Amino acid sequence: MDSIKFxxxxxxxxxxxAGFIGFHLGVLLLDKSYQVIGVDNLNMYYDSKLKEDRLKKLQRHDNFTFHKIxxxxxxxxxxxxxxxxPDYVINLAAQAGVRYSIENPYAYVDSNLIGFMNILEACRDYPVKHLLYASSSSxxxxxxxxxxxxxxxxxxxxxxxxxxxxxxxLMAHAYSHIYRIPTTGLRFFTVYGPWGRPDMAYFSFTKDILQGKSIKVFNHGKMERDFTYIDDIVEGxxxxxxxxxxxxxxxxxSKDDLSTSFAPYKIYNIGNNQPVQLMKFINVLEEKIGKEAEKIxxxxxxxxxxxxxxxxxxxxxxxxxxxxxxxEEGLGKFVEWYKEYYNVEK
Structure with missing residues (x-):
């Protein structure tokens, strides 16, 4: 079923x-002939060329407008x-990364708190039909x-x-209550796939395995993640x-779901509902690459x-x-994209 009548x-x-999820969602909406305005600051958290190449693909569409802010x-x-x-706003801009937040905490205050506050205020001053925003399984x-x-x-x-x-x-709930802005928070679970973020483990694993470098396996591979393929995320x-x-x-x-409210507010998980142990994930990645990793x-x-x-x-x-x-399917598609994008001999 379609989300909005064409x-x-x-x-x-x-x-x-120009981020991972934003790019894929933009492609999906543009392919369905929606009008999309995209904003991004194109920061240097990771390779800016990847962001620029994502943006170039989006700019091929006549119904896309980009603003660098x-x-x-x-x-x-x-x-x-x-x-x-805008009629609808989907806020996917954020400073990502758990470990990076230990090294650069103020980047998270600027982007995830002040930036989101400005979006909420804009939705208050220029009412929208629905604000969706990225939360996290974290x-x-x-x-x-x-x-x-x-x-x-x-x-x-x-x-x-x-x-x-x-x-x-919490901020979204306050604005939903006071200003009746319909808000939906989306708790994403370990998103992966083509055009992904180089700071994510599966991406760096692929790079290092192909280059014959060792990979660091934290907690001896005994962690489990609900790895969720990007196409599933944007479809949701x-x-x-x-x-x-x-x-x-x-x-x-005392009796109603805590993800709902007396305000027009909702929270959803978007995850694969099937956690996979990190070592299994690495083993599948090795199989798709066709090379075993040296593990630390x-x-x-x-x-x-x-x-x-x-x-x-x-x-x-x-x-x-x-x-x-x-x-198996998701990593297969990722490895295929990676080898093509980075001109790796197959």
């Missing part, structure tokens, strides 16, 4: 458009909203009960990155765009968690969708 021709603003610049954010008047922090449910308490983050994402959910977002949450005026925290086994790193596992029952219930791409 004849409405809505204008969709995507922040972080930083979300912490309130005047620029306001100008985009004032001049373009908000579950030290939770032991699995699978992770949006009905669980998430007050024990183990990294600053996770704390900023939880803060985004797409199906949610035209479904703004509705306030439940009778909401009671290391202890758990600060800010890491042992396991992520998404309960996606409400996603299935509300939009009849559940991510389902296997790691």
């Amino acid at each position: 004849n409405e021709k809505p204008l969709i603003l995507i922040t972080g458009i 930083d979300l912490k610049d309130k005047l620029s954010v306001d100008a985009i909203f004032r001049n373009c008047k 908000v579950y922090g030290g939770n032991k009960l699995a699978p992770f449910s949006t009905n669980q308490n998430v007050d024990h983050p183990v990294s600053l990155y996770a704390a900023t994402k939880k803060s985004n959910e 977002i797409y199906k949610l765009i035209g479904r703004p949450p509705v306030a439940n005026e009778e909401w009671d925290e 086994y290391m202890d758990m790193q600060p800010g890491d968690v042992l396991r992520t596992y998404a309960d996606v029952s409400d996603l299935e219930r509300d939009i009849n969708f559940k991510p389902g791409t296997s790691i």
Whole structure:
């Protein structure tokens, strides 16, 4: 089923458009003839050429407009909203990375808190039909009960990155309540695939294996992640765009789902609902590359968690969708893209 009727021709603003998820979502929407405005600051967190190449692919579409701005610049954010008047906003711009948040905490304050605040204020001043924004599975922090449910308490983050994402959910709820802005938070679970982020383990593993370098395997490979293929992520977002949450005026925290509210607010997990041990993931990657990795086994790193596992029952219930791409299929597509993009002999 389609998220929005095509004849409405809505204008969709995507922040972080040159990022991994933003790029893939932009491609999906543009291929379906939606009008897309993309914003990005094109920062140097990782190789800017990858971001520029993503952007070039998007700019081939006539119904795409790009603006290079930083979300912490309130005047620029306001100008985009004032001049373009988007119908829907999908905020994917953020400073990513758990370990990087230990080294550069203020980058997370600027992007994930101040930047998101400016988006909320713009949605208040220039009303939109629905604001969707990226949260993260990292908000579950030290939770032991699995699978992770949006009905669980998430007050024990183990990294600053996770704390900023939880803060985004709280900020969104306040604005949903006070200004009746429909907001949906999306807790993504370990996203991977073509055009991915070079700072992610699967990406750096591939590079090092192909170059004959050793790879660092944290916690001796005994961590589990709910690896979620990028096409599943953007399909889930797409199906949610035209479904703004509705306030439940009778909401009671003692009996109702904590991911809903008396405000027009909702939280969803988007994960594969099938955690995979890191060593299995590496073994599949080795198979797809056709080369065994030299492994250096290391202890758990600060800010890491042992396991992520998404309960996606409400996603299935509300939009009849559940991510389902296997790691064999997903890693196969990633390795194929990597070798082509970086001109690696097959």
